[in-house]
Amino acid sequence: MTIRSALMNIWLQEDLNFLVTNRIPRRTATRFMGWFSRIENKHLCRISLRIWRLFTDLDLSDAEQGAFNSLHQCFTRRLKPGARPIDPDPTILVSPCDGIVGAHGQIVEGQLLQVKGFAYALEELLGEPAHARAFEGGSYVTLRLTSAMYHRFHAPHDCTVSRVTHFSGDTWNVNPVALKRVERLFCKNERAVIQTRLSATGHAITLVPVAAILVAGIRLRFLEMRRPEGPATITPCDVSLQKGEEMGWFEHGSTIIVLAPAGFTLCAHLQVGLHTRVGAPLLHLPA
Numbered sequence: 001m002t003i004r005s006a007l008m009n010i011w012l013q014e015d016l017n018f019l020v021t022n023r024i025p026r027r028t029a030t031r032f033m034g035w036f037s038r039i040e041n042k043h044l045c046r047i048s049l050r051i052w053r054l055f056t057d058l059d060l061s062d063a064e065q066g067a068f069n070s071l072h073q074c075f076t077r078r079l080k081p082g083a084r085p086i087d088p089d090p091t092i093l094v095s096p097c098d099g100i101v102g103a104h105g106q107i108v109e110g111q112l113l114q115v116k117g118f119a120y121a122l123e124e125l126l127g128e129p130a131h132a133r134a135f136e137g138g139s140y141v142t143l144r145l146t147s148a149m150y151h152r153f154h155a156p157h158d159c160t161v162s163r164v165t166h167f168s169g170d171t172w173n174v175n176p177v178a179l180k181r182v183e184r185l186f187c188k189n190e191r192a193v194i195q196t197r198l199s200a201t202g203h204a205i206t207l208v209p210v211a212a213i214l215v216a217g218i219r220l221r222f223l224e225m226r227r228p229e230g231p232a233t234i235t236p237c238d239v240s241l242q243k244g245e246e247m248g249w250f251e252h253g254s255t256i257i258v259l260a261p262a263g264f265t266l267c268a269h270l271q272v273g274l275h276t277r278v279g280a281p282l283l284h285l286p287a
Contacts (some may be wrong), residue, residue, distance in 0.1 A: 034217070034251065034261065037071040045070055056148035070234065076249050084150075086244035086279035090200065093264065093283040094243065095124055096207055097153040097256050099143030101274040102179070104266060107138050107259075114142075117180045124187040125208060125257070127165060127232055130193070134204055138261035141282060143272065144174060144255050152249040153256055154278050156205065156243035158198040166192050166218075166233045167224055174212040174255045186210050186257065192218050194247070199240070201285065203264075208257040209250065220248035244279055258282065 045068050052058055052071075060074070062083040068074045087094050103113040110132055111119045123132040145151060169190040179185060190211040195286030197204055209218050219225065222239045241247065276282070 016173065019121070024252075033134060037075060037251070039071075040069045042067070042069055045074070048072065049283065056146065058148040062150075072251065074091075075147075075252055077150070078152065079150060083245075084154075084278040086154075087281050089281075092267075092281045093156045093205065093258075093260065095143065095144055095278060095280045095282045096156045096247065096258065096278045097145055098150045098277045099145050099256065099275075101270055101272055101276060102142035102144050102176075102255075104141040104215065104270055105139070105270070106136050108134065112140050112257075114184070114223060115176065118183060120184040120187055122259075124184065125191075126193050127208070131193075131206070135206070135259050135261055139260045139264045139266055139283060141258045141266065142255060143258065143276065145250060147252055150278070151252065152278075153195075153247050155243055155245045155247055155256065156207070156282065157243050158199040159205065159241055160184045160199060160221065161196050161237045161239040161241065161247075162195060163195045163237055164192055164220065164223055164225075164235045165195075166235070168209070168231060171212055174210060180202070186255065190218070192220070194220075196241075198285075203285070204261055206259040209248070209249075210255040210257065211250070212252070212254045216254070217251050218254075219251065221246055229284055 015115050016035040049058070049068075049073050060077070062079050063074075064080050065073065070078070084098075103115060105113065107122060110122050112122055112125075114120055122131075122135060126132050167190060170188045171190065173183065174189070182188070186208070192209050194207045194209070195204065196206065211218055217225075223235060223237065226233070252272045260283050266280045267283060270282070
């Protein structure tokens with residue numbers, strides 16, 4: 001057994017994983033990681049990446065840069081042109097990010113699943129009853145980004161961003177171990193509710209990037225986001241994006257929840273645990 005395999009076996013023990021990633025001072029750890037990741041030193045970065053690779057399947061072969069001066073540069077890396085082909089079919093809503101498919105299905109009585117047996121209220125996630133009711137009978141897909149994945153997210157279709165609501169919150173880990181133990185986790189963590197309308201059809205699509213431990217922030221390319229002084233900050237927008245155009249990025253790894261109204265249907269290949277990429281088919285638009 002290799003050193004990496006031994007470390008992974010230890011890390012995958014649920015009790016230890018949950019203890020290490022959630023029972024430490026989460027905010028302090030997140031602030032420290034935000035500071036440490038920005039230290040510009042090639043040698044420190046190289047050593048950090050070697051340690052990181054002991055715990056993850058980090059693949060930088062499609063990165064635009066060949067070398068990095070800091071971990072932050074690696075976390076927020078851009079990809080080589082053409083590394084993520086975008087499905088051109090206008091009847092397809094594509095994945096906004098690289099990720100692992102988690103819970104998915106239909107929104108019934110305002111409820112979504114965090115994992116099997118753990119439901120949460122869409123109204124609590126979005127913070128607005130009318131916004132939640134607009135998705136009754138619609139579809140949702142939860143996409144989890146691991147720390148080693150590409151951390152930028154993109155427009156799932158030609159659309160206009162009309163409003164962004166940024167919620168302050170906690171930084172629970174969003175891995176499967178925590179999702180099975182912490183009820184309503186997505187509603188507790190820091191998150192941004194990005195409201196869009198498809199350019200051609202007017203359908204409302206909402207993306208909810210959720211922050212997590214060690215994520216120093218959620219960033220949007222078209223909006224300067226600051227931590228809300230109260231529970232939430234609402235910012236009206238009028239930003240047009242083309243399908244596949246960059247929207248923003250996480251500064252580590254986390255989760256994006258995609259919400260679509262009634263009439264949208266999940267692509268047949270979707271299943272829990274599937275690894276998907278930016279631009280891959282996610283949902284069918286109404287016929």
